[in-house]
Amino acid sequence: MTLSQDLWQEHQSIVAEMMHDPFIEGIADASLSHQRFTYAMRQEGHYLETIARVYSIAAAKAPGWESFGMLHSMADRAVRDVEMYYQFAPQLGVDVVDKTLDPTMHRFTDFLLSTAWGQDIGLTVVALVPWQRAYDFIGDEISHHDIPEHGSIDWLRNCTDPGRDLLIRQLEDLIDHYARPTPVTYNTYQYALQCQRDFFQAAWDTEPDAESEE
Numbered sequence: 078m079t080l081s082q083d084l085w086q087e088h089q090s091i092v093a094e095m096m097h098d099p100f101i102e103g104i105a106d107a108s109l110s111h112q113r114f115t116y117a118m119r120q121e122g123h124y125l126e127t128i129a130r131v132y133s134i135a136a137a138k139a140p141g142w143e144s145f146g147m148l149h150s151m152a153d154r155a156v157r158d159v160e161m162y163y164q165f166a167p168q169l170g171v172d173v174v175d176k177t178l179d180p181t182m183h184r185f186t187d188f189l190l191s192t193a194w195g196q197d198i199g200l201t202v203v204a205l206v207p208w209q210r211a212y213d214f215i216g217d218e219i220s221h222h223d224i225p226e227h228g229s230i231d232w233l234r235n236c237t238d239p240g241r242d243l244l245i246r247q248l249e250d251l252i253d254h255y256a257r258p259t260p261v262t263y264n265t266y267q268y269a270l271q272c273q274r275d276f277f278q279a280a281w282d283t284e285p286d287a288e289s290e291e
Contacts, residue, residue, distance in 0.1 A: 080258050081249035084203070084266045085210060091270040092211055096218065098274065100281040105219045110284060111170065117280040118171045120182045125162055127186040128205060129155035134193040135201045144198065144255075147247060154244070181279040185272035192265065199255030203262055206248050207269035213242055 078086070095101060100117070103109030132155050136148035166173050178186075185208075192204040256262050 079249075079253045080256055080262075081206070081252040083258070084206075084252070084263065087263065088207070088267055088270050091267070091274055092214065095211060095270075095274050095277060096215065098277045098281065100277040101215060101219075103281075113280055113283055115169065115171045116179075116283045117276075118166055118169060119173070119175060119177075120179050120276070120280070122159070122162055122166065122173060123176075123178055123182055123186055124208075125155065125159045127189055129159055131189050131193040131201065131205060134190075135198050135205075138198050138201075140198070140255075144251060147251070148198075151244060151247075179276065179279055181272060181276040185269070185276065188268065188272065197255070199252065199257065200262065200265055202248050202251045203256050203265045204269050206245065206252060207266050208273050209241070209245050209248070211270060211273055213245055 100109065100113065103113065129152055132148050132152035136145050136152055139145035139148055163173055189204055193201045
């Protein structure tokens with residue numbers, strides 16, 4: 078088993094918690110309120126902008142030309158994702174002008190940037206992969222069921238985009254090449270997943286009185 082595979086398998090309990098989070102269950106059964114969905118999508122813009130920067134920092138630190146080129150291409154794709162987000166999100170009712178940062182998203186984006194600036198490429202990629210692998214996994218699991226058409230369906234389709242799966246596998250190859258199986262590596266992966274779990278819960282908690290929803 079490769080390091081990237083072991084990291085993913087080692088933290089399946091957190092992934093299971095996310096799968097049973099009411100926010101994710103609400104996407105799966107189309108019951109998620111518009112307020113909760115748009116709140117999460119507004120934070121998505123902060124996430125996308127951050128990973129574009131992190132890819133660029135990692136590329137600058139890449140010891141080899143091949144890894145530099147790969148990370149540079151990922152940064153280009155991330156920039157395009159940001160541009161697409163600002164075109165697409167308003168159509169879903171997302172206020173992209175509101176730059177209020179959720180504390181859980183702030184914690185994660187700060188973590189990503191501090192890791193990118195302060196650590197080597199191996200640990201930086203370890204910090205990047207968990208959210209993307211978990212999004213891919215969640216989207217794939219939900220897509221196996223009959224999904225009603227609803228506002229978050231395009232988000233789900235983006236999660237299961239084959240091109241995104243290729244990007245994740247390339248990142249995991251970088252983990253296997255540059256990262257080391259140390260406690261810091263495992264703790265970094267775990268912390269990233271915990272941030273993601275906490276973010277889903279925070280998005281759900283934007284409407285504390287769930288019983289009043291229609």
